[in-house]
Amino acid sequence: MKQITVGVRELKGQLSRYLHEVKAGATLVITERGTPVGRLVPVGSSLEERLEELVAAHQVAWSGRKLKAAPPGVQLRGGKTVSEMLVEDRG
Numbered sequence: 001m002k003q004i005t006v007g008v009r010e011l012k013g014q015l016s017r018y019l020h021e022v023k024a025g026a027t028l029v030i031t032e033r034g035t036p037v038g039r040l041v042p043v044g045s046s047l048e049e050r051l052e053e054l055v056a057a058h059q060v061a062w063s064g065r066k067l068k069a070a071p072p073g074v075q076l077r078g079g080k081t082v083s084e085m086l087v088e089d090r091g
Helices: 008-013 015-023 047-056 082-090
Strands: 003-007 027-032 035-040
Touching: 003 008, 003 015, 008 015, 008 027, 015 027
Parallel strands: 003 027
Antiparallel strands: 027 035
């Protein structure tokens, strides 16, 4: 997929041109003083179609099986849940 970077001023002056690029499938990264502030992407296809495209491009691989639940990445000390700790902190 083509990606184009354009400043706000340029985008305002050439909006029709850039919309044509997006319609053709390009992603437009909008910058303000050189810093990315937004992204304009074509109206996409369904999630299933995008996943099929990624698989076809060999960017992802999936066997079709459901994933197993991962163990928690963080173990809490003191036996409190995260929600209990948040309530305590807010009080």
